[in-house]
Amino acid sequence: MNSSTAAEIEGAGARWGQALSWLIRNRQSLALPVMFLAALVIFSLGSERFLTADNLTNVGRQSVYLLIVSLGQFIVIVNGGLDLSVGSVVSLTSVVGSLVMAAVFAAFPDAPMLAIAAGFAMSVVIGTGAGVLNGLGVSFLRIPPFMMTLGMSSVLFGVTLFMSAGRPIYGMPPLLGEIFGFGRLGGFPVPVLAAIALVVIVYVVMEWTRFGRHIYAAGGNPRAAALSGVRTGRVTIAGFVLCGLLAAVSGFLLTARLGTGEANVGSSLPLESIAACVISGVALAGGQGRTFSVMIGTLLILLVQNGLNLMEVGAYAQTMATGAILIFAMAIARH
Amino acid sequence: MQTASQDLRAAPVPGGQPPVLRVRDLTKRYDKNIALDHVSLDFLPGEVHVLFGENGAGKSTLISIVAGANAPSDGYLEIGDKKGAFQSVGESQACGIRAVFQEFSLIPYRTVAENIVLGAEPLGRFGLLSKSAARDEARQLIADLGFNLDVDARIASLTRGKQQMVEICKAFRRPPRLLILDEPTASLSEQDSLALLELLRRFRANGTAVIYVTHRMHEIPAIGDKVSVLRDGQLIATVGADTEEDELIRLMTGRQMSKIYPKPRDPVGDVGLALENVTLAAERGVTQVRNASVSVRAGEIVGIAGLVGCGKSELAQACFGLRKITGGTLRIKDEEVRIATPGQAIDRGLWYSPSDRRQEGLALNRSVRENISLSSYSFGPLKGWWNKPARESQLLADLAGQVELDPGRLNHAVGDLSGGNQQKVLFAKSLGQEIDVFVFDEPTVGVDIGACLSIYKCLAALSAKGAAILLVSSNLPELMGLTHRMLVMSEGRFVAEFQRDDYDEHRILEQFF
Numbered sequence: 001m002n003s004s005t006a007a008e009i010e011g012a013g014a015r016w017g018q019a020l021s022w023l024i025r026n027r028q029s030l031a032l033p034v035m036f037l038a039a040l041v042i043f044s045l046g047s048e049r050f051l052t053a054d055n056l057t058n059v060g061r062q063s064v065y066l067l068i069v070s071l072g073q074f075i076v077i078v079n080g081g082l083d084l085s086v087g088s089v090v091s092l093t094s095v096v097g098s099l100v101m102a103a104v105f106a107a108f109p110d111a112p113m114l115a116i117a118a119g120f121a122m123s124v125v126i127g128t129g130a131g132v133l134n135g136l137g138v139s140f141l142r143i144p145p146f147m148m149t150l151g152m153s154s155v156l157f158g159v160t161l162f163m164s165a166g167r168p169i170y171g172m173p174p175l176l177g178e179i180f181g182f183g184r185l186g187g188f189p190v191p192v193l194a195a196i197a198l199v200v201i202v203y204v205v206m207e208w209t210r211f212g213r214h215i216y217a218a219g220g221n222p223r224a225a226a227l228s229g230v231r232t233g234r235v236t237i238a239g240f241v242l243c244g245l246l247a248a249v250s251g252f253l254l255t256a257r258l259g260t261g262e263a264n265v266g267s268s269l270p271l272e273s274i275a276a277c278v279i280s281g282v283a284l285a286g287g288q289g290r291t292f293s294v295m296i297g298t299l300l301i302l303l304v305q306n307g308l309n310l311m312e313v314g315a316y317a318q319t320m321a322t323g324a325i326l327i328f329a330m331a332i333a334r335h
Numbered sequence: 336m337q338t339a340s341q342d343l344r345a346a347p348v349p350g351g352q353p354p355v356l357r358v359r360d361l362t363k364r365y366d367k368n369i370a371l372d373h374v375s376l377d378f379l380p381g382e383v384h385v386l387f388g389e390n391g392a393g394k395s396t397l398i399s400i401v402a403g404a405n406a407p408s409d410g411y412l413e414i415g416d417k418k419g420a421f422q423s424v425g426e427s428q429a430c431g432i433r434a435v436f437q438e439f440s441l442i443p444y445r446t447v448a449e450n451i452v453l454g455a456e457p458l459g460r461f462g463l464l465s466k467s468a469a470r471d472e473a474r475q476l477i478a479d480l481g482f483n484l485d486v487d488a489r490i491a492s493l494t495r496g497k498q499q500m501v502e503i504c505k506a507f508r509r510p511p512r513l514l515i516l517d518e519p520t521a522s523l524s525e526q527d528s529l530a531l532l533e534l535l536r537r538f539r540a541n542g543t544a545v546i547y548v549t550h551r552m553h554e555i556p557a558i559g560d561k562v563s564v565l566r567d568g569q570l571i572a573t574v575g576a577d578t579e580e581d582e583l584i585r586l587m588t589g590r591q592m593s594k595i596y597p598k599p600r601d602p603v604g605d606v607g608l609a610l611e612n613v614t615l616a617a618e619r620g621v622t623q624v625r626n627a628s629v630s631v632r633a634g635e636i637v638g639i640a641g642l643v644g645c646g647k648s649e650l651a652q653a654c655f656g657l658r659k660i661t662g663g664t665l666r667i668k669d670e671e672v673r674i675a676t677p678g679q680a681i682d683r684g685l686w687y688s689p690s691d692r693r694q695e696g697l698a699l700n701r702s703v704r705e706n707i708s709l710s711s712y713s714f715g716p717l718k719g720w721w722n723k724p725a726r727e728s729q730l731l732a733d734l735a736g737q738v739e740l741d742p743g744r745l746n747h748a749v750g751d752l753s754g755g756n757q758q759k760v761l762f763a764k765s766l767g768q769e770i771d772v773f774v775f776d777e778p779t780v781g782v783d784i785g786a787c788l789s790i791y792k793c794l795a796a797l798s799a800k801g802a803a804i805l806l807v808s809s810n811l812p813e814l815m816g817l818t819h820r821m822l823v824m825s826e827g828r829f830v831a832e833f834q835r836d837d838y839d840e841h842r843i844l845e846q847f848f
Contacts, residue, residue, distance in 0.1 A: 207722075208721060208722045209721055210712040210713065210719065210721070211720070212722075213705060213708075213709065213722070214709075216698070216701055217698050217701060217706075217709050219698075220698025220699065220700050220701045221694075221695075221697060221698040223694060224695055224697050224706075225698065225709065226677060227657075227677050227687065227695060227696070228677070228709045228710040228764065229676075229678040229681045229710045229713050229714055230709065230710075230713070231676070231678065285700075287698055287700045288700050
């Protein structure tokens with residue numbers, strides 16, 4: 001009653017005040033859409049090629065690889081961790097997957113699908129293995145996720161360089177690129193469909209299963225979760241395994257797209273995937289964040305990179321832009 | 336008690352001395368809500384002024400404005416000839432106001448001395464820190480205040496009670512004219528509480544004005560001079576500290592409260608929980624609990640009383656597999672068990688509710704819904720891999736009703752709730768699965784009377800349904816009101832047992848030391 005009389009007295013001016021205070025209160029959830037719109041407007045003005053169906057489809061296609069990695073990063077961050085080894089997992093998958101595919105294809109040139117299946121299986125093994133090691137280190141050895149995955153990142157990257165001897169790897173079946181790199185299913189690019197399927201799976205796991213509840217709860221307060229009977233160690237390991245698996249799938253698709261196994265494909269992914277999550281409002285402290293926002297956050301990063309590309313800003317400046325967006329998003333999240 | 340306090344008031348404070356602080360028409364609005372509604376109060380030197388009211392009544396808002404942590408929407412403060420509101424905590428401190436809040440501002444991995452001098456460290460030669468001067472100053476201050484604190488101890492290794500003493504030392508580095516204490520005894524043991532109240536009497540004698548926020552009614556006549564009761568942001572009345580408890584409750588809640596504690600159920604059944612000669616693994620070379628035996632029957636509420644740190648919480652944790660039992664046996668429903676993880680305990684029908692809701696009990700940034708139903712998905716009616724929104728809502732409506740929690744709050748983050756409501760959420764968690772044996776550690780720590788009453792009602796209902804309840808509490812009146820019998824623990828051993836008919840506060844307290 002108090003408030004309604006107050007509003008009548010102050011009249012229309014109060015409505016603006018209320019709108020303003022609503023904006024201020026919701027600034028954290030508004031930050032992402034506002035940045036998204038701002039990017040669209042700025043780059044449309046900067047280049048007439050930006051706001052075309054062709055270009056936006058292109059952005060969508062390019063964002064697939066980061067998006068899949070970000071989904072894994074999202075799971076780990078919500079659980080209260082951080083995974084800096086995603087880039088090395090992608091690189092290792094690319095190199096070792098390629099080596100396996102090339103070897104099997106050389107041995108059985110008539111069965112390209114066999115080579116592809118072997119490469120994919122290898123990716124799954126690498127992703128799971130890295131995830132298990134990260135998870136064990138964090139949950140049982142109690143190494144902070146930051147250090148564990150940073151160390152892991154270096155170990156895996158060393159293995160990658162050793163296996164590739166610093167050279168790109170060729171000799172995979174052409175079918176790999178035809179299906180998983182450039183293929184279309186019902187008119188949609190296969191990688192995009194794969195990414196959409198993975199977004200839906202991660203959404204369902206996080207929002208509609210007991211495991212998802214446990215990830216959120218253990219991230220929000222690990223002690224409280226443990227006292228409620230949640231086996232937090234297992235949950236952490238499972239989170240890192242999912243993250244490793246998603247990174248491995250991303251590495252596999254990237255290899256298919258590029259047609260070569262490269263040791264350096266993943267180097268920018270740790271920062272970009274963390275940035276995508278933070279921009280999307282995923283709290284680094286754990287326990288908070290939504291699957292679909294991560295998709296928007298990833299698109300925003302790719303949109304900015306694409307826009308800068310079209311405005312003929314060099315690659316170095318784009319790296320600067322990604323870092324600046326991360327810092328800016330963090331500043332908003334903190335205030 | 337009464338005469339002593341009158342003596343202290345009479346001697347050093349000349350009559351008619353002006354108030355240290357006047358508060359006039361203080362109002363605070365948050366959007367549509369009014370947290371404080373035209374409150375006017377005077378705080379006199381040498382007077383302990385108790386603020387009393389339920390959570391959300393406006394006490395915290397009032398003291399945060401006085402401490403400079405919050406700005407009023409309307410109204411002003413008057414100190415000496417200055418009128419207005421503080422722009423910062425620093426301004427408030429410059430006027431001689433110090434506040435000790437429930438959340439401490441201590442650096443956990445630094446020593447007591449370093450924390451006490453923090454912000455104005457004594458310097459030695461070449462402008463470098465003088466550690467010896469800091470320790471001397473800290474030691475002097477601790478001695479002046481009559482505390483028992485090691486200046487070299489790290490904050491993280493101290494109990495909450497000791498941490499509070501450090502916080503008070505910080506406040507007294509420059510003696511304040513007005514000291515604000517926000518529920519200082521909420522997390523203190525009986526012994527530390529008594530020491531604190533004794534200390535307050537000395538401050539009062541020195542002419543310090545004290546604002547004292549508490550939920551513990553028995554402290555009011557022991558320490559207070561005046562009580563101001565707040566309800567829904569309004570000042571209801573300012574009365575003498577010797578006002579009857581019933582009257583205070585009536586003022587606070589606006590309703591008559593015939594009795595606080597429900598009577599415990601009469602006949603009790605078979606043994607639900609039995610500890611026999613339980614000894615716990617030593618920690619830092621000190622054995623926590625030795626040869627403790629206690630049994631709790633179905634429908635029975637057994638209390639464990641004792642000082643903070645006497646081992647009673649550790650014993651409660653051991654029932655849940657949180658501490659290693661090195662000797663003796665644990666039986667649940669007449670079956671000898673070894674519990675290694677909380678999950679095993681819950682599977683066998685034993686629930687433990689921790690004392691620290693923020694650190695151990697609740698995921699504060701998750702919703703009430705997710706917090707309450709968390710273990711129901713592994714152990715309760717929602718068991719299974721997939722979320723079950725419909726059955727979950729049904730279960731939650733039921734549990735919220737039982738603990739008298741507003742069902743409209745189910746989707747709010749737990750951290751946004753008041754302390755009392757958070758405690759209700761913690762209690763509701765224990766009701767979401769089939770449990771026959773409950774171990775509650777401090778189930779009403781730091782919550783208002785309204786929430787206390789809800790929780791007491793729930794405890795009585797559980798006992799009436801035949802649950803065996805082990806109740807660990809530092810709140811002796813609460814234990815005396817709720818339990819069938821009570822054991823006192825001192826230095827890791829049970830030293831006495833009292834039946835309900837023989838309860839006598841002084842005799843029980845004697846066993847604490």
